[in-house]
Amino acid sequence: MEAKNVSLTIDGVKVEVPEGTTVLAAAEKAGIEIPNLCFLKSLAPYGACGVCVVEAEGCPKLLRACATTVREGMVVNSKGERALKARKLAFELLMGDHDGDCLGPCKIECPAHTDCQKYVGEIAEGPTARSTSARSPKGASPTPLRR
């Protein structure tokens, strides 16, 4: 049996993909990048991070692009204000909760410019207030929710 094709519009671009494709994959085919974090091609979608949310016409909720399969005639907006806001919040929450709990010693430079070794060392020594300042010396860690 040949798979049926479904056509949809993402950010004004028309694409045709086989039935059962996710919005994320369809966007990729259309050359549109939808940010994602917890999605891994070889695994089933988990849908936890909420970074990949998009808006769809006629749908009251935000959709997780990595886990939503396409429907015929769907009109997706991946850059709507609401989606961008939710995406930003998801990332902000994630990064704001990142207390240098990654595995050291760091092999690559930390994207949040955090001196983790110093940070962890200072926690061990005592005052957490000081260690928090060591965590993001350049203020690059998006932690406004900790303000």
Added chain:
Amino acid sequence: MLIAAYAIGARDAFVYVRAEYPLAIVRLEKALADARKAGILGQSVLGSGFACDIRIKAGAGAFVCGEETALIESLEGSRGMPRLKPPFPAEKGYLNKPSNINNVETFANVAWIILNGGAKFAAMGTENSKGTKVFALTGKIRRGGLVEIPMGLTLREVIFGIGGGIRDGKRFKAVQMGGPSGGCIPESLLDTRIDYKELGATGAIMGSGGMVVMDETTCMVNMAKFFLDFTARESCGKCVHCRIGTRRLHEILTRITEGRGKEGDVELLEELCRGIKDGALCGLGQTAPNPVLTTIRYFRDEYDAHICERRCPAGECAALRKFWIDPAKCKGCGACARKCPVKAISGEPRSPYAIDSAKCIGCGSCEGACKFGAVSRV
């Protein structure tokens, strides 16, 4: 339940009960054993040739397991975490088989409707919400307990009629509707009818059918904090908005109740609440901000008093309470000084004692210790 099983042709049925309710489990087990003996359950239900049995699954009592897909995960023996929908349980539910999942109350209604007819059921209630609903009436109410009422009664009728009003002659302040993730409704909206649509318009939900009545001594900020503490703990941790977002909400509320609130905190709370509602994966996260949003909506002045004046109008937040000893009433017995955990009270026997407000932590031990009513709140 059997009717539903017969209608969809299911052989296996489960009742999911919290393991913390042993009495319910004992009673259910007895009912099931009796039903089996009477031939209502088993290989041939009432001799019809239709086979069906009901089993009990005792869950570990996680709040999130009230979410249908999380409940199914738990039923299968996994951690109770919601699945992505679609596919809905009707397509892929228990063991990935099409499943029908409903609340016990819903099933109980089905039998009644079949016996008495749909028209009779629909005759009760309002245009949007038909029939009856069970509520758990608790809090500062004279007569609490489970009540089944026809939809469309007003909140006032339930609280002051059935519940008999507020205990100890206090004033009604608000009612938290729909459990920990419901919303609170102030006195001005007490004439709201119990109806899905009308309740929804107030920001509360029907939810689990919980109705917690609060009087004037309840601080609304503290109450929101209490419920957020619960949801933050009960969050299964799968999605970011709920796991981290509720924790941040709780942190902000905590600092407000402790007198460390900052200007703009209320706006921050609102922004975060809306974001969590929008981004969370399941019902728990999508409704968890409700207590915060509704208390801000109806009791904004209390938030402002905590933040700007470092004052808790209801006098509940310990960090913001200050006590005072009336020298005219104090007999100098020293009972309060002995009870004070931080030694903030000093004085000589038989002359009035005094509280050092710099040391006082507002715990209220002295108030309880004084036999002469000399300690009061400032």
